[in-house]
Amino acid sequence: MKKMHYFHCRLFCLFLFCFSSISLISCKDDSPDQQILDEEYYITFQQSRYDIDRVSTGYTIKFRTNIEGLSVKIPSADTKWCDAKLTSDSVLVIKLSTNNDPSPRETSLTVSGKEISKSITISQKGKENANIKDDIQIPVASASASSFQPGEDIDKSFDNDFATNYHSQWDNSAPDYFPINLDYNFENAPAIDYFIYNPRMDGHNNGNFKEIEVWAATEATPALTEYMKLDLKGSSSATRITFSPALEKPKQIRIIVKSGVGDGNGKGFASCSEMQFFRNNPDNFDYMTIFSDAAATTIKQGLTRSDIESVSDPFFRDLALEIFDKTYDSEFRIQEFKSWQNPTIMSVKNMTSPYSLRDNPTGIYVKENEELIVFADDMHGQNISVLVQDLNEGFGGNSYPLVKGQNKLKIRKEGLAYVMYHTDMGTEPQIKLHFATGTVNGYFDSQKHKEAGDWKRILDKATYRDFDVLGEYAHLTFNTEKFKTYTPDGNALIEIYDDIARLEQEIMGLFKYNKAFKNRMYYHVIYDPDGYMYATDHRTAYQVNTLDELCNATLLATKAIWGPAHEVGHVNQTRPGLKWVGTSEVTNNIFSLYVQTTYGNTSRLTEENRYTNAIRKIVEAKIPHNSLTDKNGDHYFEKLVPFWQLKLYIQDALNKKDFYKDVFEKVRNAPANLPNDGGYQLQFVKFACEAANLDLTEFFEQWGFLYPIDQIVEDYSPAQFTITQEQIDAAKAEIKSKKYPKPKHNDIYKINDNNWESYK
Secondary structure, three states: OOOOOHHHHHHHHHHHHHHOOOOOOOOOOOOHHHHHOOOOOOEEEOOOEEEEOOOOOOEEEEEEEOOOOOEEEOOHHHOOOEEEEEEEOOEEEEEEOOOOOOOOEEEEEEEEEOOEEEEEEEEEOOOOOOOOOOOEEOOOOEEEEOOOEOOEOHHHHOOOOOOOOEEOOOOOOOOOOOOEEEEEEOOOOOEEEEEEEEOOOOOOOOOOEOEEEEEEEEOOOOOOEEEEEEEOOOOOOOEEEEEEEEEEOEEEEEEEEOOEOOOHHHHOOOEEOEEEEEEOOOOOOOHHHOEOOOOOOOEOOOOOHHHHHOOOOHHHHHHHHHHHHOOOOHHHHEEEEOOEEOHHHHHHHHOOOOOOOOOOEEEEEEOOOOEEEEEEOOOOOOOOEEEEEOOOOOOOOEEEEOOOEEEEEEOOOOEEEEEEOEEOOOOOOOEEEEEOOOEEOOEEEOOOOOOOOHHHHHHHHOOOOEEEEEOOOEEEEEEHHHHHHHOOOHHHHHHHHHHHHHHHHHHOOOOOOOOOOOOOEEEEEEOOOOOOEEEEOOEEEEEHHHHHHHOOHHHHOOOOOHHHHHHHHHHHOOOOOOOOOOOOOOOHHHHHHHHHHHOOOOOHHHHOOHHHHHHHHHHOOOOOHHHOOOOOOOHHHHHHHHHHHHHHHHHHHOOOOOHHHHHHHHHHHOOOOOOOOHHHHHHHHHHHHHHHOOOOHHHHHHOOOOOOEEEEEOOOOOEEEEEOHHHHHHHHHHHHHOOOOOOOOOOHHHOOOOOHHHHO
């Protein structure tokens, strides 16, 4: 290109100014860009800053230059969301990814050529907050309860503090303890469309409502009238209960609690954190004018992009534009969630602790006080909610009920969101949910994320402290940075946790007898600096510093596998038939050893010389098996030896692979109401002989199972443990009557992991 002298440039600009109304630049002498024309080469933009919409399909910027072979550069940190290309010597095309953050963002773009460069600022707008108005909360004027514990009266259920609870009287021994009436009174309330029952949020379920009745009195019908009967099944999820039609001018709502969760006297209790009453807000944008489905995932047929651009509400306009343009980040925002069986059902059937309540992670992280907008399709008449859990605060969280259509949830505490969809069968249809706000944190599911790069792709985008990893039998919620540091292959890691859960169900006979759990085993991180590992209802927990090993697949498969197998074993302990007093830290390790050795590791009993010590302390000392104790807890491993020897001898040496499967099944089908735990030990002896089809009384005598004992046995809670000689004689006589053959070896008490093959 020829050099342009200043005089010629002035004439050219004057010509443009006079004859063209669409010129891209100004030609005033005092323009900063005009001064560049005095130089040998120039690059001139009409503006120094360009503001671009949050949702953009592309943006074209024309500029002037007398240079060929220009290049364009963007800071590397911004190339993930901003891309720029020169389509000619004077046309720049900008492409921006949609900005899902509420904050605007900007970058500096530089066009260069020869000895000159020019920078401009590219700014993109942030995501607008949804202008969805809150439903109108109706204040409670007064309330009363027919039963309450002092300090936990009915006023705690409408004090707008979810950390306080109403609780019925702790002493529930009275024959007429239930039903319990909770009366809420209103003054000058125009209408109530629904109320929300919020169970206690502290991770406990004591007092969660089961069967209830809802009665109401209005100005037109002043006498209390029954409106509905419900069974909330003791759920820990918040429940929205709708009046259809709305209660007009309500005076009182009575909730009659007929049963609740809890043990004392087999009756349970009644409790709740908050009872909230609402009117629907009619002054909201009707998003169904744009979308054809309640989940807001499909644009109405016939609408054009121009139609959508004219929508007055910016939140719904941008959402619809992204969906119309097929640029919406829908992988985790729009999902279908399956129903899961309430884990208590299988735990009762299998006499164990219940498995997970977190089988439906969303991959969405929400902040404290954030407004989470969720659109829901058909709910199939089910009580479904979103639970937000922050494991830094401990297991539990706050739940928020969902209804079909638009849901605006005011999040009380930050955390990861989970869908609570639990039913008796777990076979109900899936529901489609659309999380239009919140931050995508993602999760990894080995059953659906099959591409080689999925693990790194999803994990790299995770920004929240914790991250969910799903397998077929296992679910991890561990620290994100631990995954990024120690887990290069998520599939390799979750397969091991799957194996732990699967192998333990296998030795229990749950697959053989079609009683496998319908929920996953849940493993989650804890941040308590004084914690380590533990197991309880619905979960096993691991202190964050243990994850250096537990997120490392190589270490997990070897030296670190004992810890998770041990804790999962606690959940699987079949009680009381295989968990009598004195065995809380014993019979769970049948599972630990099974997992440890199945993975090819040396048995801990061998590694720590437990066989020799156990024989010396019990067999040679001729003491009752359950009387062995010490201050250090080592006796747990010595007491474990005979349980594991049965596996080595019967399952391995004699190749009766179903031995423990059948023992567990017999325990599950046996009465669980014996008057003393000593009866369960004798029951186990009889079941072992039956499952092995052998008279094992000599083995059990050597190990002290058939010795009289009458003492308090220490075990988290001490309890009386008694076996009389008469009971022993009766058990032996029963076994003898079965005419089982005697084993061919009389020294089974000497079998171990190294010599079992000699017993074949």
